[in-house]
Amino acid sequence: MANSGPGPGDDQQVWGDHAALLPELVSHLQTNRTSLREQWAKRITDARLLSAMTAQEVFTEVTSVYDNYVAVLETGSVEELRRYARDLSERIIPRGVETDEVVGIVLLLRDVLARSLFEKYRDDFDLLNRVLDAYEPAANRIANTVAVSFVEQRERVIRQQQDSIRELSTPVLQVRERLLILPIIGILDRPRAQQLTDQLLRGIRTHRAKVVVIDITGVPDVDEAVADHLVKAVDASRLMGANVIITGLSSEIAQTLVTIGVDLTKMNTVGDLQGGIEEAERTLDITVTDDRH
Template sequence: MTTREDGAVTGSATTESAAARTTEEDDGLLPQLVAHLREHRTRLREEWVGRIHGAHLLQAMTASEMVAETTSVYDNYVEVLETGSVEELQHYARDLSERIIPRGVETHEVVGIVLLLRDVLARSLFEKYQGDMLVLNRVLDAYEPAANRIANTVAVSFVDERERVIRQQQDSIRELSTPVLPVRERLLILPIIGVLDRERARQLTEQLLTGIRTHRAKVVVVDITGVPDVDEAVANHLVQTVDASRLMGASVIITGLSPEIAQTLVTIGVDLSKMDTIGDLQGGLEEAERLLGFTVTRRGGAGGP
C-alpha cells in the first residue's frame, strides 16, 4: 500500500516535472522564433515583397516607398510577436493607415499584404523546425494565434482610419458646398447649390446658426437659386431654420425660389407667413441692407453720373 502511494506520488511528481519542462521549453520558443525572423529579415522581407508584386498589391507605391513601408511593417510585426502588445500594434496600424490611405491603398490590399507576411513567416518556421515535428507544432501553436491577432488588428485599424478620413472629407465637401459668407457687418449670405436633402438641410442649419453667433449677424440671406427641388420634410426644415435664426436675433430672407419650389411650398401647406422671400439675390441683399439701416441708392445707366 505504501509502495503504491509512493509510486503514485513519484508518478505525479514526474508528470508535474515534465509539464514544467514543457512550459519552460514553450516559453523559450518565442525568443527563438523572434531571433530567427530577425536573423533572416532581409531574405524574408524580399520574399514577401516578391509575393506582394505577384499578387499585384500596393501598385500605387514607388519602389522606394515599398522598401520603406515593408521594412517598417516587418519590423513592427516581429516586435508585436515578441511583446504581444496590441496597444502598440494599434498605434502603429493607425500611423500606417494615415500614410498609405492618401496614396490610394485599398483595404483589401492592406489585409492581403499582412496575410502574405503571415504565410511567408510560417513557411520559414516550418523549414527551420520540420526536423522535429513536436517542436514545430509547439512553435506554430505559439505563432498562429499571435499572427492572426495582428492581421485582425491591422485590418480593423485600417478600416476605422479609412472611415474617419471619408467622414472628414464628406464634412469638408459639405462645408464647401454650403459656405456661410459675411457680406458686411451683421450681414451673412448662404448660397445653396445642388440637392438639398434632410441630412444636408440639418448640416446647413448648424452652419448657419454657428455663423450667426460668430459674426453677430442681424440679417441672413439664404439663396436657393441653385436648388432644383425640395420635398415636404426639407421645406419644413427651412421654416424651422428661419425660426431658430430669429431666436438668435437674426432675420432670414430667402431668395431664388423657382416656380416649381414655390408651387411645392404652397401645395404642401408650408406656413409662408414665417418666410420672408425675395425674387432674386440682388433684391434680397438690397432688402437686407435696408433692414440694417443702410441706404440703397441706384446709379443711373452706363452714361449717367
C-alpha cells in the same frame, strides 16, 4: 466604428496552448529579420501592392510593420500594433492605398514567415505542426488588427471628406458688412441641412450679420424633415439677431412648408436672388439708420 475582437487581456489565450513555443519563433524571426524583410518587400512589389508609394517608402514601412509584428508575437499584446496601424493608415490613405492592399501585404508577410518556418522545421514534422499551431492564431489576430484599424481610419477620412464637400457646397458668403448669402445647390438631405444650419449660425456670429439671404433656387426638392430643418435655421438666425430672406422658393417646396404647418406669410420670401439681395440691402440700410439714431 468600435474596435472588434478580444481585448489586450485576452491576447495570451488567443495565442493558444502552444504559446510556450513563441519565444523560439520570435528568436527565429529576429535572427532572420533582414532576409525575411527583403523577401516580403519583393513579394509586395511583385504583387504590385502599395504602388502609390516609392520603393524606399515601402521598405521603410515594411521594416516598421515587421518589427511591430514580431513584437506582438513576443509580448502577446496588439495595442502597440493597433496604434502603429492607425498611424500608418493616416499616412498612406491620402496616397490612395486601398483596404485590399493593406490586407494583402499583411497576408503576404504571414506567408513569408510561414514558409520560413517550413524550411526551418522541415526535418521535424511534429515540431513544425506545434510551431504552426502557436503561430497561426497570432498571425490571424495580427492580420485582423491591422485590417480593422485601417478600415476604421478610412471611414474617419471618408467622413471628413464628406463634411468638407458639404461645407464647400454650401458656402456662407459675406456680400458686405453685416450681410451674408447662403446659396444652396443640390440635394438637401437631413445631414446637409443640419450642417448648413451650423455653418450659417457660425457665419452670423463671426461676421455679426444683421441680414442673411438663403437662396434655394438650386434645390430640386426637400422632404418634411429637411423643410423643418430649414424653418429652424430661420428661427435660430432670428434669435441671433439676423433677419432672414428666402429666395428661389419653388411651388413644390412651398407646398411642403405649408404641409408641415409653416405660415409662409411670416417668412420673408423673395422670388429670386437678385431681388433678395436688393431687399437685404434695403433692410440693412434701415437697420443701420435705426442703430445710428
